[in-house]
Amino acid sequence: MGSFALLGMGWHSWLFREEMRAIVGDLDILHPRIVACKIKEGALERLSGCALLDEVLVLGGHCELDDSSKGFDELFTEIGDWAVNSMGEGSFAIRTRKIGELPRSLSSRAFERSVGKHISSQGRDVNLEDPENEVVVIIAGSNDIDSHPEPYSFSGITITWGIKEVDWEKEDFSGRSPTERPYFKPVSLDPRQARLLISLSNIPGRETKTIIDPFCGTGGIAIEGSLQDIEVLASDLDSRMVEGSISNLKWLDRKCSVEKCDASEIFGLWGKRDGCSFVFDPPYGRSSWKSDDSVEIFLNVLGEARKIDPTGVVSTMLPAGPEALASLTHEDTVVMGRSWSDLVVEIESIGWRVHLFCPVRVHRSLVRVIAVFHPSD
Numbered sequence: 001m002g003s004f005a006l007l008g009m010g011w012h013s014w015l016f017r018e019e020m021r022a023i024v025g026d027l028d029i030l031h032p033r034i035v036a037c038k039i040k041e042g043a044l045e046r047l048s049g050c051a052l053l054d055e056v057l058v059l060g061g062h063c064e065l066d067d068s069s070k071g072f073d074e075l076f077t078e079i080g081d082w083a084v085n086s087m088g089e090g091s092f093a094i095r096t097r098k099i100g101e102l103p104r105s106l107s108s109r110a111f112e113r114s115v116g117k118h119i120s121s122q123g124r125d126v127n128l129e130d131p132e133n134e135v136v137v138i139i140a141g142s143n144d145i146d147s148h149p150e151p152y153s154f155s156g157i158t159i160t161w162g163i164k165e166v167d168w169e170k171e172d173f174s175g176r177s178p179t180e181r182p183y184f185k186p187v188s189l190d191p192r193q194a195r196l197l198i199s200l201s202n203i204p205g206r207e208t209k210t211i212i213d214p215f216c217g218t219g220g221i222a223i224e225g226s227l228q229d230i231e232v233l234a235s236d237l238d239s240r241m242v243e244g245s246i247s248n249l250k251w252l253d254r255k256c257s258v259e260k261c262d263a264s265e266i267f268g269l270w271g272k273r274d275g276c277s278f279v280f281d282p283p284y285g286r287s288s289w290k291s292d293d294s295v296e297i298f299l300n301v302l303g304e305a306r307k308i309d310p311t312g313v314v315s316t317m318l319p320a321g322p323e324a325l326a327s328l329t330h331e332d333t334v335v336m337g338r339s340w341s342d343l344v345v346e347i348e349s350i351g352w353r354v355h356l357f358c359p360v361r362v363h364r365s366l367v368r369v370i371a372v373f374h375p376s377d
């Protein structure tokens with residue numbers, strides 16, 4: 001079992017941590033964008049395909065940079081000694097990353113120069129072009145740049161160091177954005193967001209055997225699920241969307257079941273299953289057949305999902321009012337035109353428990369909430 005540090009992309013630190021928790025389980029938060037966790041040997045591939053993970057390091061250590069902390073020279077030596085004892089054969093380079101708000105006076109060059117000097121004094125070759133070992137030092141200040149709500153409060157500066165994990169590769173989302181696909185509609189979900197919803201539907205230790213998307217539209221979720229080699233059962237009431245999803249999947253050389261079906265009848269379509277994740281963005285506004293129906297359709301789907309797999313997980317994205325971003329309590333937030341506290345009562349009466357409710361800024365007046373429900377029993 002090795003200790004790793006996982007660094008999130010800057011977009012939404014809270015969701016980054018939730019994604020990591022859904023995939024690896026317990027973690028320690030070192031900074032809003034950096035978490036530490038234990039991962040069993042050979043299990044690193046569980047982190048492949050994550051939406052918000054930017055870098056994986058074999059964790060060396062971390063410390064707060066406050067008045068009482070050790071001096072810089074002591075820190076450079078500690079990082080250098082750890083690297084010498086922990087890195088593999090061959091050459092090395094030191095790379096620093098600065099994230100968040102930091103004083104200009106904090107020099108990343110000083111880390112590179114001093115730690116590098118310490119390691120090379122012990123007989124290791126520097127190779128800045130193509131090193132066999134990349135020693136990474138992350139200098140992280142407050143995370144004010146992220147304008148999403150943040151339940152984890154952090155101020156100060158933290159230093160985290162480790163060696164870049166070569167067995168992990170960042171997912172490449174290029175080349176399949178909605179507008180690049182053969183069939184595009186403005187409702188199409190961005191690949192990274194689709195991937196995030198899929199990750200969030202994970203429960204550590206439970207295998208996601210099947211993803212069910214009853215509102216597949218142009219196939220954004222179906223594509224990301226099938227790219228991860230998970231079985232996907234997709235459906236939509238609009239036959240043009242069904243055809244469009246099939247052509248988008250074919251374009252990527254992927255196949256999955258796509259059927260025309262009203263979402264409130266998916267139990268009849270797919271029957272009883274296990275290991276299911278119900279991942280979808282339901283219709284709202286113009287993508288709803290009648291806009292007033294949105295909440296009813298959504299609640300019907302939650303009922304169907306319980307019938308298909310009472311141990312399943314729901315991961316979804318719902319339209320919300322801008323007030324969702326203003327606080328961490330959400331009783332009065334309007335979600336799909338209803339107060340969230342009223343909706344929760346209905347969601348719970350169907351047998352679901354709200355595991356996550358996390359607002360996402362889409363643009364100035366448009367907010368979505370990412371919501372994950374686990375079975376209540």
Ligand SMILES: C[S@@+](CC[C@H](N)C(=O)[O-])C[C@H]1O[C@@H](n2cnc3c(N)ncnc32)[C@H](O)[C@@H]1O
Nearest residue numbers: 187188189215216217218220237238262263283
């Ligand atoms: C927000 S879009 C989903 C977009 C999709 N995630 C994508 O990547 O393109 C909602 C979809 O729900 C479909 N829809 C609306 N009412 C439905 C219903 N009662 N049953 C099934 N699908 C429905 C619409 O045709 C639309 O394709």
